[in-house]
Amino acid sequence: MRYLAVFFALALAIPSGVAAQTAEPAVPPSPADAFFDDSVVHDVFLNINSRDWQALKANALDNTYYPCDMRWRDQVVRNIGIRSRGTGSRSGSKPGLRVDFNRYTSDQTFLGVLKSFVLRNNTQDASTMHERISMLFFRRMGVTAPREAHARLFINNAYAGLYTIVESVDKAFLKRAFKEDGGHLYKYDYDATDKPWYFDSRGADPALYVPKPFKPETHEQDPRPEKIAALVDIVNHDSGAVFRRTIEPILDLAQFVRHIAVEIFLADKDGFNGDWGMNNFYFYRLENRELFRFIPWDKSEAFKDGPRYDIWHNIDVPSWLQNRLTGRVLDDAGLRRLFLDTLAECARSLSETDPGAPGDRRGWMEREVEREYAQVQEWAALAAEDRVNYSRDAFERDVENLRVFARERSQFVLDAVAKSR
Amino acid sequence: MLKPIALVIILVSALSGPVFGEQKNSTAKKAGEGEKPAELAWRYGGILKVNLDATFQTDLHGSYDGADLNAGLKPFALQRNRVGVQGTAFKHIEFEVTRDVTEKDVAEGRLAKSPWKDLNVNLTYFKRAQIQAGKFKIPFGLDALTGATRNDFVYRSLGGDYLAPGRGTGVMVHGKLLNRALSYSVGVFGDDGDNATTSKARGGDRTLAARVTGTPLRRISAGGLGRVEFGTAFALSGVSDDSDGSFMPKGLRGRTVVTSDAFFQPVYVNGRRARWEGDVHWAGGPADLRAEYTRVTDERRGQGYADENLPDVRYQSWYVRGTYFVTGDRRTRGAVQAVGRYERIWFDSVGGSDEPARTPRAETIFPNGDRVVTVGANVTLNRYMTIQLNVIREAVSDRDRNPVAGGAPFWSRVLRFQFAL
Numbered sequence: 001m002r003y004l005a006v007f008f009a010l011a012l013a014i015p016s017g018v019a020a021q022t023a024e025p026a027v028p029p030s031p032a033d034a035f036f037d038d039s040v041v042h043d044v045f046l047n048i049n050s051r052d053w054q055a056l057k058a059n060a061l062d063n064t065y066y067p068c069d070m071r072w073r074d075q076v077v078r079n080i081g082i083r084s085r086g087t088g089s090r091s092g093s094k095p096g097l098r099v100d101f102n103r104y105t106s107d108q109t110f111l112g113v114l115k116s117f118v119l120r121n122n123t124q125d126a127s128t129m130h131e132r133i134s135m136l137f138f139r140r141m142g143v144t145a146p147r148e149a150h151a152r153l154f155i156n157n158a159y160a161g162l163y164t165i166v167e168s169v170d171k172a173f174l175k176r177a178f179k180e181d182g183g184h185l186y187k188y189d190y191d192a193t194d195k196p197w198y199f200d201s202r203g204a205d206p207a208l209y210v211p212k213p214f215k216p217e218t219h220e221q222d223p224r225p226e227k228i229a230a231l232v233d234i235v236n237h238d239s240g241a242v243f244r245r246t247i248e249p250i251l252d253l254a255q256f257v258r259h260i261a262v263e264i265f266l267a268d269k270d271g272f273n274g275d276w277g278m279n280n281f282y283f284y285r286l287e288n289r290e291l292f293r294f295i296p297w298d299k300s301e302a303f304k305d306g307p308r309y310d311i312w313h314n315i316d317v318p319s320w321l322q323n324r325l326t327g328r329v330l331d332d333a334g335l336r337r338l339f340l341d342t343l344a345e346c347a348r349s350l351s352e353t354d355p356g357a358p359g360d361r362r363g364w365m366e367r368e369v370e371r372e373y374a375q376v377q378e379w380a381a382l383a384a385e386d387r388v389n390y391s392r393d394a395f396e397r398d399v400e401n402l403r404v405f406a407r408e409r410s411q412f413v414l415d416a417v418a419k420s421r
Numbered sequence: 422m423l424k425p426i427a428l429v430i431i432l433v434s435a436l437s438g439p440v441f442g443e444q445k446n447s448t449a450k451k452a453g454e455g456e457k458p459a460e461l462a463w464r465y466g467g468i469l470k471v472n473l474d475a476t477f478q479t480d481l482h483g484s485y486d487g488a489d490l491n492a493g494l495k496p497f498a499l500q501r502n503r504v505g506v507q508g509t510a511f512k513h514i515e516f517e518v519t520r521d522v523t524e525k526d527v528a529e530g531r532l533a534k535s536p537w538k539d540l541n542v543n544l545t546y547f548k549r550a551q552i553q554a555g556k557f558k559i560p561f562g563l564d565a566l567t568g569a570t571r572n573d574f575v576y577r578s579l580g581g582d583y584l585a586p587g588r589g590t591g592v593m594v595h596g597k598l599l600n601r602a603l604s605y606s607v608g609v610f611g612d613d614g615d616n617a618t619t620s621k622a623r624g625g626d627r628t629l630a631a632r633v634t635g636t637p638l639r640r641i642s643a644g645g646l647g648r649v650e651f652g653t654a655f656a657l658s659g660v661s662d663d664s665d666g667s668f669m670p671k672g673l674r675g676r677t678v679v680t681s682d683a684f685f686q687p688v689y690v691n692g693r694r695a696r697w698e699g700d701v702h703w704a705g706g707p708a709d710l711r712a713e714y715t716r717v718t719d720e721r722r723g724q725g726y727a728d729e730n731l732p733d734v735r736y737q738s739w740y741v742r743g744t745y746f747v748t749g750d751r752r753t754r755g756a757v758q759a760v761g762r763y764e765r766i767w768f769d770s771v772g773g774s775d776e777p778a779r780t781p782r783a784e785t786i787f788p789n790g791d792r793v794v795t796v797g798a799n800v801t802l803n804r805y806m807t808i809q810l811n812v813i814r815e816a817v818s819d820r821d822r823n824p825v826a827g828g829a830p831f832w833s834r835v836l837r838f839q840f841a842l
Contacts, residue, residue: 047726049689049782055668067780069726079778104779106821156727221490 030176031111035072036147036167038132041375044119044165045071045154046082053155060084060092065103070110077101077110087192089123089300094161094385096121098168109172118166119153124300126390127398128380129372132164134266134299136368140349141262141342143255144177145296150376161385162376169282169295171218177295182287184224186214187297188278196277199324201236204229214283227285231292235325244332250290257335259294260326261342263302265350265413267309267405270301273323275314303401307408311343311416340417347410347417365406373399461842462508471508474519475842476501476570482835484680485825492680492824500837501569503538515543517557535615538588549596559586559614560593560606560632561654563700563713564740570841573709573744573758574795575811576678579766580715580738583673586614586656586696589628603635613658613694619687622669625658625694645705656696660719662689670781672719673736675768677815678793679833682824684817685768685789688734688781692720707746714739718771724782731784732772740764751801758799760811765792767818779821789819809837 035042048056048068056066065081081103086096097119101110109115122128131148138145146167153160167173171181189212190197202208209232210216210225231250238246247253259281263271270279272294282295310316315326330336351363360367377399381392390398461473478500488494505519519539541555558566564578565585576582593608610628617624632654639647660671675685700713715738721731742762749756767790770783777787797811813833820828 049724049726050728051662051668052782067726067782078776079780079783081780104783 030113032113032172035111035114035117036149036165038136038147038149040149041379042072042149042151042165043154044151044163045157047071047156048082050156056082056084057092057095060090060095065100067104070099072110075111077108079104080108085118086121086123087190089121091121091123091389093388094121094123094383096123097163113172114168115170115172116168118168119151120148120164120166120298120300121161121389122164122300123389125398126394127402128162128164128376128395129369129399129402130302130304131166131299132372133365133368133402134268134302135166135296137266137346137350137365138262138296140364141258141346143258143262143296144293146173150372152379159383161383162379169217169297174218174284178284178286180287181218183289184219184227184285185217186210186223186228186283187217188281188283189213189215190277190279194277198277198320198322199232199235199326201232204233213278217282224285227290227292228283235328240328240331243328244335247328250292252291252293253329253335254338255293256325257329257338258342259296261339262346263296264309264311264313264315265343265346265409266299266302267305267307267313267409268299268302269305269309269313271296271299273314273326274301278323303405306401307405307412311413311420340420343413344417347413350406351410363406363410365409366403369399369402369406467512469508469510471506473842474503474505474507475840476503477840478502478569479838480575480835481837482679482833484833485831488680488824492682494680505539507539513545515545517541517543517555547596549598550594551596553593553595553608554591556588556590557593559589559591559610559628559630559656560595560608561585561630561656561696562698562715563652563702563711565616570839573760573799574742574762574797575809575835575837576795576813578713578738578740578742578762578764579675579678579791579793580698580713580740580764583616583675583766584696584715584717584736584738585616585698586610586628586630586658587616589614591628599635602637602639603633605631605633607631613656613660617671617673619674622667622671622687624671624673625660628656628658630654630656630696645703648703648705650702652698652700652702654696654698656694658694658696660690660692660694662691662724672734672781673717673768675736675766675789675791677791677817677824678795678813679835680824684791684819684822684824686781688719688721688783688786689724690719690721690734691724692722694719707750709744710742712739712741725784726782731782732770734768734786735771736766736768738764738766749801752804754801754803756801758801760795760797760799762795763793764795766790779819787819789817789822791818792816805840805842807839807841809835809839811835811837 046068048066052066063083065083067079068082070077070080081100082097084090084095085098089096098116099119100116102108102115120131122131125131135145135148146169148167149165151163151165153163174181174185197213206225206229209228210223214228216223234246260272264273269275272278272281280298282297283292284295285292315322315330330339350365353363354360354367380395381387381390462470464470480498480500481496483496484494502522503519504522505517507517509515517539521536521538537556539557541553541557543551543553545551562581562585564581565587589610589612591608591610593606595606597604608630610630612623613625613628632652634650634652636647636650638649641647662668662671670687670689672687672690674683674687676683694717696717698713698715700711703710717736718733720733724731740762744758744760747757747759767788768786769788770786773785775784777783777785779787794814795811797809800808802808814830816830817823825831
């Protein structure tokens with residue numbers, strides 16, 4: 001009953017415009033919803049042996065787990081596991097953390113649902129907002145994406161920096177998003193030292209695709225790598241005459257086009273069509289079906305190249321640098337039109353004014369930036385752990401960049417779309 | 422792989438025309454061992470006597486379904502390939518050098534157990550106070566002190582393998598008193614033995630160990646009671662979480678018999694490690710009976726989440742075992758010996774007021790243990806070669822840490838071919 005009361009109280013607190021625009025299907029309330037409530041800045045307390053915390057920071061490149069207790073509001077979870085996480089964002093001064101509730105007790109959950117979540121350190125994002133705004137926009141555009149909220153992290157009751165709570169993409173996420181969790185989930189596992197991959201053929205052997213770069217997150221003992229190998233084979237070898245017909249049953253094309261359109265609209269240079277090959281996504285093959293879907297992940301690099309980020313960035317490039325899947329899909333006239341339509345839809349959504357505030361000329365993103373700024377500005381660059389990565393001035397500058405992006409991106413994209421038709 | 426096999430062939434061939442002259446007398450009998458078969462020895466007057474020592478053990482084994490994937494169990498394994506010399510110089514200086522021929526691959530950054538097994542001298546100027554120095558077995562545990570080739574089972578008891586210290590480097594005084602009715606050993610060692618060392622971390626620090634065995638009932642002839650030998654030992658060590666520069670949990674671990682699946686991972690310890698064991702041994706004619714109980718506690722000073730002291734972690738084991746020569750005796754070609762052993766090893770904490778948990782810093786450690794039944798037979802092919810067949814049933818009590826899905830007991834079987842000089 002207490003959770004329900006919290007949920008309803010929070011639901012009322014969410015700005016009506018945002019709630020109305022979110023295109024995800026309605027789901028029954030969950031006790032965990034309050035944990036991802038983005039109308040407040042949360043306080044997360046970790047109680048950890050001081051030597052373990054030192055060791056975790058000193059060995060931030062390792063994935064060693066350390067035990068600790070966690071407290072959030074009146075909820076205490078004992079004997080959980082945390083480890084350093086991230087790729088380029090790994091930090092010994094302000095570690096990004098993966099928090100596992102079932103690391104040591106297989107059936108332990110938090111709020112009855114969550115097995116894990118991520119505390120993103122935002123070391124590559126001075127505003128701390130890139131990720132949260134991006135995921136919110138994905139969801140606004142109807143793309144299933146993790147929920148996020150800002151949080152103050154306290155280590156042994158000492159403030160340790162401003163973080164973002166990120167919903168893990170796991171079975172609990174699948175259940176919430178797809179109403180099923182029995183499918184095959186993979187995380188695209190790209191290391192900074194890996195050679196960029198553009199969905200070109202690595203060969204017919206399924207072992208060339210699983211467990212790396214597609215790391216199984218479910219069905220680890222039966223990851224069915226041949227399904228991914230078959231998809232890659234179609235992308236690289238089927239003729240244009242049959243391509244759409246052969247790929248449509250195994251890849252949700254409309255969802256894929258929407259995924260890459262939103263990424264490009266957000267100027268994400270580290271996504272599916274990123275500057276370093278593919279990166280930052282989960283791949284899910286639905287339960288008892290052949291259909292793959294993409295799930296976005298880690299949008300710290302979004303917005304950085306500003307509002308004039310080319311809508312054909314890394315697409316209108318020599319073929320050997322072009323993502324083969326993106327190239328084949330956009331070669332199809334209908335799908336190319338869908339891509340442009342989606343970009344235009346993104347532009348309209350980003351700059352949509354609040355119908356409940358007729359005098360307010362600001363678009364959705366500009367309002368969202370100000371909402372999040374109001375939440376975090378008191379805490380940004382306050383902790384020494386944060387100031388190692390960015391100063392207060394850098395925070396203000398980056399927030400200003402977001403405001404500019406919010407004001408200028410839509411028109412730039414609409415113009416580019418018009419030129420491309 | 423081929424090299425040790427070739428070495429076995431060469432040595433077997435050499436038996437038909439030995440380089441060394443055969444000697445019936447043995448020297449440097451190890452504590453706890455029975456009589457050794459005839460040895461290959463070389464003598465230089467009364468000044469120097471050298472015996473060649475070699476052991477080659479090859480196993481064919483299998484266990485639960487999936488053990489090959491879970492535990493990397495291969496059907497065929499060269500278990501032990503060891504050569505060495507032992508002998509006497511100038512009548513009062515005994516020496517022993519034993520080395521593993523093949524070294525297991527050691528992953529980068531992990532500690533390698535030394536291939537040198539025994540490397541020591543024993544001064545016998547005073548029979549009642551002999552001084553042994555170098556690397557040898559720390560005087561603790563009847564089963565642990567029984568040589569691998571003299572053990573009537575393919576594997577030692579789990580307590581002998583994981584709770585007893587094993588080999589260490591140090592100095593020991595030992596001898597027999599009261600007309601050989603009482604034996605004693607007291608030594609100081611640089612660490613607490615290689616059984617406490619894992620591939621990632623060394624175990625305890627400086628160790629004081631002492632063991633006493635005796636036959637207090639020797640004047641009673643009824644029922645063979647006079648042959649009952651009682652033994653007890655203790656060992657005290659320091660343990661800390663960073664003694665070797667690697668901040669790791671340095672508690673003892675529990676692993677299954679054949680597959681070495683870890684059912685109890687080391688916990689963080691700091692303070693004093695105290696070992697104690699008591700044993701009893703009776704041998705009469707073709708029969709041999711033994712029982713042993715071992716108890717180890719580690720302090721956990723400052724190991725809680727708030728750096729508070731935690732209750733001691735406790736490791737315990739016991740076994741009862743019996744063997745019986747159905748035909749012949751140890752030296753008889755074609756002799757058949759039936760063997761059986763029941764043992765238990767378990768891990769918990771001494772007290773604790775909270776909910777038991779499985780983390781390496783749990784205040785109340787979630788108990789876990791393994792109950793093992795081993796039955797089998799040994800067939801002596803000739804004085805050098807033995808075949809051992811063991812069938813082993815294991816039941817790990819904590820379902821979460823049982824290597825078999827569902828927590829069911831599981832069976833293993835192993836056929837060992839042993840060649841020993």
